[in-house]
Amino acid sequence: MKKIVLLCCLFVLLSAFNCDNEPVDFDFSVLDVNPRLLGQWYLVEFDSEVSSLPNTDNQSATTETRIFSTSSDYSIFFDENSFRVSGEYTYNSRLKINGIEDTSNFYTNEDVDYTYGYSVDNDEVILQESPFDITTQEENTFYLQGEQKNSFVVSENGETLILFQDETLTDSNATIPEGRTITKRTSSIWTKDFTIFSCDLRDATRQAEIAYNQSNEDIQLCLDYRRALEDQIVECGDPDGSLSDTIEELGNCGRLSADVLRVTAGLQNIDFANKTISYSNEVISVYGSALFGNHSLSFEVPEYVTGIDTFLNFVIKVDGVDYFPHYPGVNNFRFNTLISSNFSLNAVFEGTVINAQGEELTLSVGIIDVNY
Secondary structure, three states: OOOOOOHHHHHHHHHOOOOOOOOOOOOHHHOOOOHHHOEEEEEEEEEEEEEEEEOOOOOOOOEEEEEEEEEEEEEEEEOOOEEEEEEEEEEEEEEEEOOEEEEEEEEEEEEEEEEEEEEEEOOEEEEOOOOOOOOOOOOOHHHHOOOEEEEEEEOOOOOEEEEEEEEEEEOOOOOOOOOEEEEEEEEEEEEOOHHHHOOOHHHHHHHHHHHHHHOOOOHHHHHHHHHHHHHHHHHHOOOOOHHHHHHHHHOOOOOOOOOEEEEEEOOEEEEOOEEEEEEEOOEEEEEEEOOOOOOEEEEEEEOOOOEEOOOEEEEEEEOOEEEEEOOOOOOOOEEEEEEEEOOEEEEEEEEEEEOOOOOEEEEEEEEEEEEO
């Protein structure tokens, strides 16, 4: 389900990673090596789609192969002359023929350790060999091997690297069967932030995605996938915005809403089952109370506004005591609105709250998914 990152969004998202630091005013195109590429990058995920389409006068079948990583302990290291890939990764390869799934297989590449050459041309990097060894029984994967020309983007803070391709090959190329057109779209996301790389919940999200893709008419599997994405955002962040994009694509999974308002406060898992959602003057107001215990939650968010710290008047009552967002310290309170439009409100929150006596309480896995 995870879509390839939209290229038109990449530059906006990546330029927003670090607004405090002015970019260096230097033309990297005059260099043989872009210094922003250098160093060790850990794989977050990769996704590839290769389609073989018949031309108008060709009656043969359309084949589509999708390949995406399901887990990884894999890295790429760029020095001035070469790049080295090492580690292991597991991926799923799926083949559709005329839109109907024909095969779905899992593969693992272990103990990978290869070094190849590369060159840089402006915002493109030409890799002597693919950083991934995709040799499956599904069709079309031949085009993912050999020399690969990738566009690349590095975030302003230097923590995220995205490599991507979007190519169309016709039968004028000797490797393309006569009467067919090949389209190839690939993306891979890498990070220097070890916290993101080592996020355990990535694997849980991938498993939920696989289950949903196998039966995407199942509302519960869709909700499970949404919850996994939301939990991953809370625990590990969403550096390129793609997790939030997928949540928006899933929408309400065919239901009015998942009808969820919950949080873990300290050691207590609290479900605010009694909910009142109201809307006035472009502001969504939320109130929830638990069926058991003296617990409640209230806050407001502006409609059509998403992102970090977009809430107003947040108060959570736990065991009869009111707590408010607390910012100084190592676990600052964070509220991330993912959707606040079309009668759907979805957000996640976590961090430290504090009461009037100065006592702190840690919130985690706060999930909001309601209608207004």
